[in-house]
Structures are given as structure tokens and as C-alpha cells.
Amino acid sequence: MAKIQPIDDRVVVARLEQEDVTPGGIILPETAKEKPQQGKVIAVGPGKLLDEGNRAKVGVKKGDVVIFAKYSGSEVEVDGKEVIIMRESDLLAVLED
Numbered sequence: 001m002a003k004i005q006p007i008d009d010r011v012v013v014a015r016l017e018q019e020d021v022t023p024g025g026i027i028l029p030e031t032a033k034e035k036p037q038q039g040k041v042i043a044v045g046p047g048k049l050l051d052e053g054n055r056a057k058v059g060v061k062k063g064d065v066v067i068f069a070k071y072s073g074s075e076v077e078v079d080g081k082e083v084i085i086m087r088e089s090d091l092l093a094v095l096e097d
Contacts, residue, residue, distance in 0.1 A: 004078055006045040009058055009088045013039035013066060013073070014081065038067050038095070039084065048088075058088055065095040 006012050016038045041064045047055035060066060073086025 004043050004083070006043055006085055008045050009048040009056065010045045010085055011041050011058070011060060011066075011088055011091070012043040013068065013084045013086065014042050015039045015084060016065070037070055038065060040065055042083065060088065060091060060094060066091050067093045067095065 004012055016036050041060050041062055044058050044060060044062055047058050050056055068084070068086060069090050069092060072090035073084040075082055075084050077083075
């Protein structure tokens, strides 16, 4: 994948694939699936520029698995793969092992 570097407090997230089968064993057709709200952070910006000229530290890092708001960010295609570029504030949580 081409190197992508977000600006300010933006992060680039690759959406995680949703399971094709429900826990009850029902197979979901492609049209019935909702886009998952979980993804893996693949790039992080340098942080928001503050009034003093410093940058605020971004709270996530490359490789983190995150949960994000349903309609957040902008979906773009990079090297044939769909990614979402969103502000750090659109992230709701980091999933920990």
C-alpha cells in the first residue's frame, strides 16, 4: 500500500471485515451486512497544532484496533483498498487484548 500520512489529529483506519455468519449460525447475504464500526489504525497524524505552536499528542498509535462512530470520517481508496480518514475525536474506544 502507498504510504499515506494524515495531517493534524487525523488517523487512517482500515475497516475490519464483518463475519458472514451470526452467532446463531445464520449466513448473512452481502446486502444484509452493515459496515463494521471497528478498524485497525494504519497511520496517525502528528497531532493538532495548538495556539502555543506545540502539537497535542494523538492518543492512538499505528496497529491499534479502534471503534469509531457510524458515520464518521471520509472513505477513500488507496491502492485499491478502502480506508477511512477521520479525526481522532471520531474514535470512541481502543480495543485491548
